[in-house]
Amino acid sequence: MACGGSSNRRQLVPSRKQSSLIQPNRSPNSVKLNARTLEKALPLLAVENNCLISKLADITVGFRLLLPEIFTQSPEDYRSLHSALCKAIKMLPVGTVIHKQDWFMEEKYQADQDHDDTSFLTLAFQRHFVERPFLNHYCYLYISKLPRSRQKQKSTRHSLTRRRLVPREQVDPKELQSFFDSVSQFERILQDGGIAAERLKDEDYVSGKGDRGIVPNYFRLQPDGRRKVTLEDWDIDGHVRVGDKQVMCFTLSDVESMPHMVDVMAGYGPLSSDSTQFAVGNVLPVGLMLPCNHIYNQYICIEDGPAALREFEQQTRYLNSLSMYSNENAINRDWTQKFIQEAIQQQRTVCRSHFNLMVWTEKPEQIDYLRSRASAAIAQLDCLPKHNTQDAARLLWAGIPGNAGDLPLDDTFYTFVEQAVCMFNLESSYRSSLSPFGIRLCDRFGKPVWVDLSDEPMNRGWITNRNKFIIGPSGSGKSFFTNHMVRQYYEQGTHVLLVDVGHSYRGLCEMINRKTRGRDGVYLTYEEDNPITFNPFYAEDGVFDIEKKESIKTLLLTLWKKETEPFTRTEEVALSDAVEQYLKLIKKTPGKGSFNGFYEYCDAQEGFRAYLKEKKYEKDYFDVQKFLLTMQPFYKGGEYDYLLNSDLKIDLLNKRFVVFELDNIKDHPILYPVVTLIIMETFVSKMRRLKGVRKMILIEEAWKAIAKEGMATYIQYLFKTVRKYFGEAVIVTQEIDDIIGNSIVKDAVINNSDCKILLDQSKYQNRFDEVRQLLGLTEKQKQLVLSVNKDLDPMRKYKEVFIALGHRSKVYATEVSLEEYAAYTTEETEKYEVQQRTAANGGDIQVGIIDFADARRAKAAV
Structure with missing residues (x-):
């Protein structure tokens, strides 16, 4: 018999003796069973x-x-x-x-x-x-x-x-x-x-x-x-x-x-x-x-x-x-x-x-x-x-x-x-993304799933940019989720730049450095005996393009003038000329450039002074002496001479995992603006020069200080333009009120972040309608957010996270192994234990993490 055409029929079940249908003999006087082959009964x-x-x-x-x-x-x-x-x-x-x-x-x-x-x-x-x-x-x-x-x-x-x-x-x-x-x-x-x-x-x-x-x-x-x-x-x-x-x-x-x-x-x-x-x-x-x-x-x-x-x-x-x-x-x-x-x-x-x-x-x-x-x-x-x-x-x-x-x-x-x-089943289990790029999370029943938060949503039109903001109060699992996300992004080839104020990523950076023998991970923090230091006049490849020159000029202007003190166009042009002439000079001796060298070039009679004289710049247009006097604290012998004269030859452009830890300087009036400029210059340089390479900048609680210091324009710039360069900007904060209370960040971040990640928001459940309208969440997304951590399995250790990609949203579980837990933890006692075990094993953090995990398993087994 044909159904709309002819074709070869397929044998439905192989004829095998072990494949049988056993059924009772219908004779009332017999209890003997018949065995029929399944092929005949089929x-x-x-x-x-x-x-x-x-x-x-x-x-x-x-x-x-x-x-x-x-x-x-x-x-x-x-x-x-x-x-x-x-x-x-x-x-x-x-x-x-x-x-x-x-x-x-x-x-x-x-x-x-x-x-x-x-x-x-x-x-x-x-x-x-x-x-x-x-x-x-x-x-x-x-x-x-x-x-x-x-x-x-x-x-x-x-x-x-x-x-x-x-x-x-x-x-x-x-x-x-x-x-x-x-x-x-x-x-x-x-x-x-x-x-x-x-x-x-x-x-x-x-x-x-x-x-x-x-x-x-x-x-x-x-x-x-x-x-x-x-x-x-x-x-x-x-x-x-x-x-x-x-x-x-x-x-x-x-x-x-x-x-x-x-x-x-x-x-x-x-x-x-x-x-x-x-x-x-x-x-x-x-x-x-x-x-x-x-x-x-x-x-x-x-x-x-x-x-x-x-x-x-x-x-x-x-x-x-x-x-x-x-x-x-x-x-x-x-x-x-x-x-x-x-x-x-x-x-x-x-x-x-x-x-x-x-x-x-x-x-x-x-x-x-x-x-x-x-x-x-x-x-x-x-x-x-x-x-x-x-x-x-x-x-x-x-x-x-x-x-x-x-x-x-x-x-x-x-x-x-x-x-x-109405009696039909209308839902299925979570499915993993087919995208080759993604991160590993779990569904609400504990099954691992592969989730793409960037490429697949863009390709399917769910979102128009890869930017994200993450909101979660202390103890909600925010640091674990961000550690888990950035690690997997890094392992898939992403250049990651982190701005932190709580040492949340030190363990992960040490793990990356162990694996790459220090080639990829850079952890920059300010300590009295090891202050944070840079060299804005260093480039590993010797290339000083327009972006690099502009960033150096912006840095010098920031050091020279206060935020309320205007500078003239002629001063800006003259400073650009000074940077240009010094860069031409150091091209003859690659790797020798530094702020000290630039200062000396500007001060030398045969240096920039001679250039100004040749161009017939008058003192009223650019006062070299006042400029050098203002810059003296950053010159050798000055209070901040270490800041811009690093001899470490670190090229942040090609480092794939860079952490700026700003906890000790977030309130410093001099160091903080300079460091934030270096941060932004580093990422903008990555964004523009690394063609076809995925980039991510993640700003933890430091974004509040950045916004206060006149750096909010950088956040706006990043969130509006980073998508054009195969990049994504991520803001992390503890309180929704932090974003609501900052009009600049609110407009820049919320309007340009199609991926919204929220952790436990139960404290807002009685006034969540206000939050829902601000974040542009649907009624179903509101239900999902308020359901986070409501039905946790007591046999597993994990926290849930709400992720919205446009109008598509789910709640996932962030559950990690003990080894990952040791690398991510922000608990001081646990961090100290990992450090102690690392020191006891010759400074090998991987062995220290293994010892920590093994000890926890042994304790749980007792």
Whole structure:
């Protein structure tokens, strides 16, 4: 039989002796069991033209669905999904059976092989999570065209016991084409509604040898087929076993077990707050919240509406005639009349529905536990849990992909499509980004995921710049997240420049220096015996371009004049000439330039004084003597002679991890403006000169001091232009009020940061509407922010973080290994312990971190 064309049929299941269906002999005088090969009992005939063909002429088209990720949908999103599904289902012809099958499988995390990174801390992260169990989700949807004779299938007539000839309508080209057209429309509506639907192909259903694919995997209750390729026996002698797995089936197959009212979503208490109700899918308790291997089957059979309503009208008359004998008959009559009225007045699509939950385990001691968990999950839906033992084998049989037509009629109930779709699972687990660039975080259940905060969002149009701001109070895990982020950015080739005021990145910088033998990491801080020092007249490659010259001139102007003291245009031109002439001079002796040399050049009679005399500059235009007098504190012998005369020959342009620690000078009137100028000059130089290289500048609490000292223009400049140079600027602060209270930063940062990262904001929950409007957050994003850290797993040590990329947002967990914890920690006692262990091991910080982590593990094991 062909479906729109000819093709080679595929063998669905290999003929093997170990693959059998064991069922009881129906003779009442015999207890002997029959063993049938699965190939003979299989209700499916072949795979043709990307369709499944059953032996009773059912034609099935399948889809793999990518549902929205859990905890990311707003009430409007759920209603939009519900509307799209209802519209799509109504496009299908009468007699169609929709079978949605959601697999939830216990799997164990394995190291990510797609990202080739073997750094010490990354390997520690992988070891921390390896073999961690998590629940994965696979979703399939099958649309079956049944022959008219099969559309009223009774429970005693199914392909397990009977075979039929192919009905004429199943081979009629016009009917087939009409069915496939409606399926294509169904697919398009789903795509437009936000559900990615991928049509299954022949090789997806079954491989050439019959041991791989969706159909064989169902017979081993294993959706991906990676662990086993052999088929397993089915034992349906009074109970259901698939190999070593004992299967239990719980059904929602009659209106008495269903709730009086249904909605597409429900409130989730653990993540709700006093001011917000956190919305999740209606059937979440039997989805990702049920922590065991299970399948949730959802069936909708499209009925002939007028014919069904005529039957109900006849039933109404019958019940009316019996209403005087029983109040129950009168009540059923009234409900039936309401059903008819709603169907006519609101043009509802009548359907028959069935829902069941199948759970299984290979450990007999878990049977009672799983039974109670599954029953409790169904009870949370406000449904009456029913452990089905009589029809479990038939329901498992009907769950075979392409065999929904074998669903018994007496296991279904009448309803409308709108109500039936409310019982659909509409969310999936977090998915990792396919981008090669990203960072490792965890979902809210503890599964590691790969997250791209920069490239993929830009490419997909979610954001227009890579800038970020991070807000989190003390103790919220802000330093851990930023350490974790910048480390992974650095390890993927990013030039990172950090401005800090709390020594949060010293450990990470030391780790980088150990790995690169000091080539990449620079930690610049002010200490009495080791003050911070630079040389603005040094360039490793000897190139002084326009940006470099301008930065030197800006530095000299800052040292020369106060912020309130203006300088003339002639003074600026003369100073530019002085810088230009000195740079020409030091080109003859590369590496000899310094501020001392520049000072001496300006003071020498044969130096800049001679140049001024030659150009006939008068003293009124540029007073060299006053200039040199002002600069004298930075010349040798002066109070700050160390600041601009470094002999370390450090070229910050080519250093990939540079930390400026400003804690000791953030209030200094002289040092701080000079250092901030050097910082900005360094990053602007990187930004403009490093072509095709990713750059990041991250300013911690120091941004407040920068803004006060007239440096806010640099922040504005960075946030507005850095995106053009493959860069990103990041501001980190503890309080939202810090940004709200600074109008310059508020306008520059918020308006030019499409990535918003917030940690625990529970202190603002009673006035978060003000914050929401300021940050441009949606109502759903507000719910997500206020849900951070509300439902933490006490067995894990982690903090949650809210990340918004445009209007797309999620909450992730920042969970790290003990080795990463030792490198990131800002607790003084823990930092001191790491330092002590490092000193005890010859100054090797990696060994010190390993000792720290091992000691913590040993302590936890006691």
